[in-house]
Amino acid sequence: MNVDLQRVSVRIAGEYLVRDLSLHVAAGEVVGLVGPNGCGKSTTLGCVYRTLRPAAGAVLLDGEDLRTVSLRHSARQLAALTQDGHVEFDFTVSEVVAMGRLPHQHALGRHDEHDRAICDRALHRVDAAHLARRSYLTLSGGEKQRVQIARALAQQPRVLVLDEPTNHLDVRHQLEMLSLVRRLGITVLMALHDLNLAAAWCHRLYVLDGGHIVASGPPTDVLTPELLTGVFGVRAHIVSHPATGAPQLLFDSPADAVAQPAAAAAQ
């Protein structure tokens, strides 16, 4: 399923958080959104998973304008991992995952065998089947994140939108999370803070700064020393991953970034 943002602008309290932003995610593609804090990543994702309404522009799923369909309808096509942190009430893991079936159920509809099988599969896919009967509140941050992914998968979405899916995860779970996302085979749009993870796991990247897209393309083309200095204000060396060939960044410390050129000039 294709995702298109066409000249989307979001204004909150009179200020543009995102302005005239257009992007395209092709079916089956894993696309990353990167940029410094406050650049508009979460705002952009919010327009796609519909917690924010663009002041102008349109978001299309396979050409269908989201403004013209109900929340329930889009929830059957698109699932999201948001930044909602706090869950009130002591749900079990399987109850949390079962909520993913909600957009497919009627108000009095029962959670039947079919739903249960889908939820079990979703928990298996994130390697969390053993947690099913646990209380969600007692899970570690990483386990919670995986359960939320399972909940999103239980929606049987064709598009997955992830806001910082590797937050709170240790390095092994970060890698497992992103390799799972790649293996799903569905369209994925995600915001990532870690540029090395973005470079290793995304087909394409969009770089946001001040609510605008400043660069886009495959990681190798996008992540250049010039862009990193201009957008993130850091100096980095770009090396190729010895095994996968993906671009990986080695950062200079901020002090070096200023001091080195001066030292070089002095010599």
Added chain:
Amino acid sequence: MPDAPSRSAPPALPAAAPGAESPQAGTGTVRRLPVAPVIGGLILLLAVSVVVGVALGPVQVPFSHVLSFLGAQIRGGVISAERAGEFQIVWDIRLPRVLLAAVVGAGLATVGVAVQAMVRNALGDPFVLGISSGASVGATSVIVFGAFAWMGLYALSAAAFLGALGAMVLVYLVAATPRGLAPLRLVLTGTAMAYGFSAVTTILIFQAPTGEASRSALFWLLGSLGGVTWGSLPIAVCVVVLGIAHLTLSAGRLNALSMGDQTAMTLGVDAQRLRRELFVVAAATTGVLVAVSGAVGFVGLMMPHLVRMLVGADHRRVMAVTPLAGACFLIWVDIGARMIAAPQELPLGVITAVIGVPCFVALMRRGYTFGGQG
């Protein structure tokens, strides 16, 4: 997620099996009662409670007589002349009172579920919205100054309902922002307004012309089902049934709302609209119930937690059990109110607090977290 670092599992080895990640696996495993037997048990308990509630009181009526009266009324039968007095006590005084206790208990417990889901806060109850306190202002002005005297018997209920309605509108207007109702704003506004309304109520009571008037106002404030007639029932029943039906049909949406507004919306639930619906249901139900029974505290706060501890947090189960549990609970509270200091009646709020506070402490000491991280 402030809990994340402290709760993190120790780092697992790369080769670790899935289960090894949670060395404490099992400690967080939740044991829950199956819903059907719980509902069956509660229905049985409710039936028993009604009969006991009708039989007990200053004049004891044998259970067998109560059952034969009820049977006679339902199937059509004859009551012998020497039992006419007993029948009158049972049918005209006790039964409506017991049924209303059940309705008020069911309603308040249900409103508790609604408010806790709406403000996403385990402390939610019908009182945090300030609605009960608004109703108290209305009722106190009737009791103390005889306002709405032209409405006769209904003055108290009408004034309480108008007070609730006024409080609801005020809280809504103050709490609402262009982006909707934010849970925390709603709780803070309701609590602040409640303080304001109780100040007004207190002033009214101090201004009371007679000591008797201020005494009866205080009594009403703590809740009472004395003097209830069949006439009090129909409106309360309708509103409570509608409220329960709405929440039962919304159970899935209430689950989604507990995950946070954003996640709820990605699950196809319009969080703001649901919150407005819950506000109206909670306010209307509270208003009607407070109008007939006074401000009975603690039921709405405690019942949902007790039920969640038994059957879990899934609102489908919670909504199936909570009204029954609330109904049984308040019938027994009312029995206590009649019996403990007979022939004096105690206010319901006193009994709910006497039972509720130790229950609450016991729950907490047993490790129930009330939904938070305890």
